[in-house]
Amino acid sequence: MRVINQHYINGRFVDSCGTEILDIVNPTNRTTIGRVTLGDERDARDAIDAAKKALKTWSKTSLDERKRYLQKLHDAIQSREAKHIEIRTEEYGGVSRHSKFSISGAAKVFLNMKKTLDEIAFHKAVGQADVTLKPVGVAGLITPWNSAIFMVCNKVAPALAAGCTVVIKPSELSALQIQLLVECFDAAGLPPGVINLVHGRGEVVGNELTLNPDIDKISFTGSTTVGKSIMRNAAETIKRVTLELGGKSAHIILDDADIDKAVAFTLTTGFMNNGQACIAGSRILVPEHKLEAVKDALLKAVPTWKVGDPTKDDTLLGPLVTEKQYNRVQAYIHKGIEEGAEILIGGKGQPKGLEAGNFVQPTIFVNVRNDMTIAREEIFGPVLSVITYKTEEDAIRIANDSIYGLQAWISCGDPERGRKIADRIEAGVVMVNQVFDMFDEAGAPAGGFKQSGIGREFGTYGLSSYLEPQAIFPKRA
Ligand code: NAD
Helix, strand or coil: CEEECEEEECCEEEECCCCCEEEEEECCCCEEEEEEECCCHHHHHHHHHHHHHHHHHHCCCCHHHHHHHHHHHHHHHHCCHHHHHHHHHHHHCCCHHHHHHHHHHHHHHHHHHHHHCCCCCCEEEECCEEEEEEECCEEEEECCCCCHHHHHHHHHHHHHHHCCEEEEECCCCCHHHHHHHHHHHHHCCCCCCCEEECCCCHHHHHHHHHHCCCCCEEEEECCHHHHHHHHHHHHCCCCEEEEECCCCEEEEECCCCCHHHHHHHHHHHHCHHHHCCCCCEEEEEEEHHHHHHHHHHHHHHHHHCCECCCCCCCCCECCCCCHHHHHHHHHHHHHHHHCCCEEEECCCCCCCCCCCCCCCCCEEEECCCCCCHHHHCCCCCCEEEEEEECCHHHHHHHHHCCCEECEEEEECCCHHHHHHHHCCCCCCEEEECCCCCCCCCCCCCECCEECCEECCECHHHHHHCCEEEEEECCCCC
16 A cells, blocks of 8 residues: 655655545556545645745756756656556556557657757847747646646646746646656756645645746646636636647548548547547548448457456556546446437446456447537547548538537548648647657647647747746847
């Protein structure tokens, strides 16, 4: 039984003022493997004070100094990669393929940000002014559980690179993974107070960050519902906000696509991270006259997605993070049936032999209309909806008929045709025929249109969101 009862404040592990204890449960077998003591407002305020004090000197560090620390942070995470993957599997149920991708991505963002620092002009003359990009101040970073380590790193890297100090409020469902990450932060040897982290609930610690006047910026990744409440709180002191929120991404299969390849792509993008991915292609748009062929291909392909113990190398789908999440996904499967969609494969309950954990049968609905609940709301599990369309225009209309606009996927024979359609899709990122690695595309932005968010992460787009331009007139002679 592992016990976490400390936060990381001002360069030290300190006992929690908050006393609520939360069990840490292995989602594969629902056994309790640890306990975390959740912090309260006092812990949050201590962390904010430390970050505010550290800002004075950190904001004045040279870019070279920041680059050295970014390298150290990368090295600290990379050198513990195997341990990170092991804990992610145990606490979250992440399968090895996705865990490797997610953890190596978490380390890489520090190296990418090191490069990005050379791509942005921190000082330049504009007209009669000298314009300088200054750190926005103390950043509150609030993150979800579905790629816990990566989400934190993808915010810490640009914040520190910009000269901001941070207070992190990770998901309360990822305490073991985060504990190892904090040990990496500690090993990197940054000045005290530059990185602070408080375990705790969103309504308590998260709420304090979003209201506290000493927090200058909030970067949040999570659900759209919570994103809205964060924006309301942040408005009180005009905090800058970056919001990376939910999605209900369309995957348009065009009529010239190779069906087997398109179906393989459908499952890769729909079932990634056990179906718990904000960018999952969960609405599969299929030309009406190709429906039967797509159904046949899905019936062949879905059973190849082995569900089970995430510690096994050949497992492709692990359990959902919690029993609550399992029940939520089951409720959506019920709702789909109730609203008249038809189950092609999968369905209610756990797969046979996996009753001890939060396992969901990979499920494909057909006969789905875009106005059904399962096509409108984010399910966050391996449950996909097939929706037919008549014409290309129709496909674009359906894809854009969503409150979300995070990501879209296109399968096609002619990539140029795919790109033209991509141009008309209301989504922050569109990928044609392939999952591109955003960590290798160091500078390309990610983020949402519409209710999928505000602002962008990665590269200069991400870094700029932690910077504030100041113009001084007249410019130096
Ligand atoms: P969530 O919104 O419930 O929680 C996210 C974080 O916010 C957690 O740390 C939580 O404790 C905190 N929080 C909750 N209430 C709060 C409040 N009132 N004030 C401040 N903080 C609060 O989301 P989740 O269930 O952890 O994660 C799943 C969601 O995250 C999905 O909707 C998914 O689409 C989204 N997500 C988006 C992206 C993206 O890049 N757009 C990436 C991953 C996940």
